[in-house]
């Protein structure tokens with residue numbers, strides 16, 4: 001590595017403290033806690049898409065040796081889901097989506113549970129279902145507060161020198177962290193202990209307590225290591241509730257539930273497909289007079305989730321006329337959820353391809369076109385940016401990538417049978433700050449114990465939070481020990497929305513400062529202080545991270561195979577607390593961006609209402625050989641207006657803009673404009689040039 | 691139906707009764723508490739469950755435990771000496787070749803196995819026709835493509851393996 005491995009001070013490339021356990025595999029994930037006499041839970045999922053369960057026949061299942069219980073809506077503990085309709089598991093005979101849990105078997109071995117689950121018979125009344133998303137549906141509705149109108153988009157379109165007006169699409173995608181969701185639930189008759197794979201220990205804790213009507217001190221959630229989440233392990237989904245219901249059916253016995261990979265395509269959410277009509281109007285110099293993004297996405301009939309793909313177009317480029325709308329179709333599917341950069345990932349595909357189309361139409365360099373449309377203030381809210389660093393990212397990216405000599409003509413470079421092209425796109429992600437985190441510092445045995453109920457889903461929190469505490473306490477990082485991932489620790493906001501490190505960081509800094517005030521520089525053994533972090537960002541600013549992505553794409557002239565041999569991202573995300581782990585997050589996001597560009601596509605069969613591509617053989621994600629030279633750099637720009645840590649989130653910006661950069665490079669290589677993801681061989685073989 | 695099997699895992703002898711339907715992966719994780727080996731798909735599609743079985747990289751989710759009687763299994767935990775980390779352990783940490791760490795033990799077993807295969811001269815799809823395979827980035831990428839990493843640590847995995855392979 002290029003960075004010197006330093007002391008661990010904030011800003012230095014300290015290696016992960018959880019590294020030794022992770023490389024040996026001894027870091028324990030949720031399912032891996034040793035349990036005495038565990039029971040295993042296996043689900044029975046609905047084979048219809050909409051209707052009612054008429055009867056559940058559990059006799060054959062109960063006769064299997066080792067089976068302890070068969071749960072269904074007829075006998076499961078009653079809970080109070082409130083608005084959390086997705087969590088109303090086994091509470092009624094209703095079936096709202098295909099694959100919904102309608103029963104579950106608890107047994108002494110996983111084999112017995114699985115065998116018995118296959119023997120549970122379910123009779124249904126079947127109703128008509130509808131899972132088809134289209135912008136032409138007549139029942140689309142506008143969710144609250146997701147539309148904005150400024151000026152007159154139609155008039156600006158009519159008057160402009162050049163307009164772009166196309167529909168772009170992104171498919172349904174599934175988060176698929178490598179560790180599928182997993183729970184161990186132990187109910188002893190009065191209290192519940194959960195080993196849970198979650199991005200949000202506190203949210204699981206409070207939600208489960210309220211669903212089951214338990215005092216909060218009767219529920220404990222433990223999650224020190226989490227095998228990725230990418231949004232799917234943010235909100236709770238049905239499986240954890242089922243595990244709790246099962247635990248209550250066999251008090252005293254720990255119940256283990258491992259969601260299977262196939263079930264990951266049914267039970268734990270997905271990114272909604274989007275259809276985006278993007279409109280741009282510009283004068284001959286490329287100055288935008290109008291920006292429009294009309295988004296159509298889907299939600300479940302039983303709850304509402306909005307994939308806010310229009311959000312980035314509100315603040316990205318200057319234009320006096322603007323129209324951003326979202327429309328939803330309520331379908332007979334499970335609910336969509338957060339997936340890495342929800343909103344921004346699809347929302348920085350369509351408009352950034354449209355910008356490339358505008359650059360081509362006007363014969364202006366795509367970087368130059370974006371520079372000409374840099375806003376003075378946030379064009380949507382008219383607030384000043386806490387910092388706006390897109391121009392610097394694009395300039396630095398151009399330099400590192402060698403953009404200056406680029407011949408803009410599409411479809412004219414060929415090497416060894418491959419068409420070669422380069423493209424770029426901008427990235428952005430809001431700098432969020434979540435309220436509600438507290439941290440405690442204790443001084444024990446000559447060391448400072450940092451205690452905070454944060455989660456490390458691979459972001460580096462185990463390492464970075466110790467660095468922040470050491471910095472705030474003015475001690476070496478070796479003098480700090482980090483405790484996270486347990487609901488008995490002071491409450492922390494979720495690891496999501498690229499907000500974890502900064503939100504927890506404000507609590508850690510506050511606790512360290514208060515600790516020093518109370519206990520001085522030579523604290524007595526046992527000294528302790530708890531403090532609350534920031535209660536939200538400064539509303540006077542519009543705070544975002546920015547970046548610029550540059551891709552080289554090769555397309556085989558005969559087969560249409562698409563490769564991305566080179567990818568560069570230059571980001572500006574405030575202060576970088578640990579360059580080693582930060583680089584991994586940026587690159588990880590970009591790698592998922594390549595996956596989004598070329599591979600990921602969940603296919604729904606409208607006749608049966610299910611996702612057909614239910615494993616890694618059908619749902620492709622990027623593998624090692626799909627990733628060529630990939631490089632992430634950043635411009636160091638501490639942003640203390642965004643929040644007191646000066647840092648902004650880095651977990652999500654890496655995926656934003658990547659797919660657009662790849663699609664734009666694909667056009668430069670082939671002359672074929674792609675407006676639909678993923679970009680597969682047929683895009684080239686069947687695509688029209690121009 | 692249950693059967694008794696004996697095997698060595700990370701140098702220790704075990705004997706256990708297994709349901710004949712039990713995979714080696716479940717026998718390790720559930721039967722013996724050897725959880726260094728991860729379950730990512732249970733389908734042979736992700737590589738998280740990779741172990742070295744008699745020295746060869748093997749997907750333990752596609753291997754029935756009953757077929758492993760009298761074999762020697764090494765997981766990422768058992769690579770390297772007692773207190774000595776394996777060079778791959780070190781290189782993965784130094785190169786930050788993981789994030790959540792869930793695919794990592796499988797990546798490391800797979801890397802150890804593939805370096806042995808490369809040493810033995812086994813070609814891959816990335817090996818130029820008619821030539822001996824050499825450790826370069828394309829060979830590593832190709833040979834490591836059975837191990838998925840959703841965190842996207844591939845480029846750092848390549849540099850970690852290059853570092854170790856180049857040293858040998």
Ligand code: FES
Nearest residue numbers: 732734736737751
């Ligand atoms: S768990 Fe064996 S290959 Fe995925």
Ligand code: FES
Nearest residue numbers: 789791839840841
């Ligand atoms: S490190 Fe998370 S899946 Fe590879």
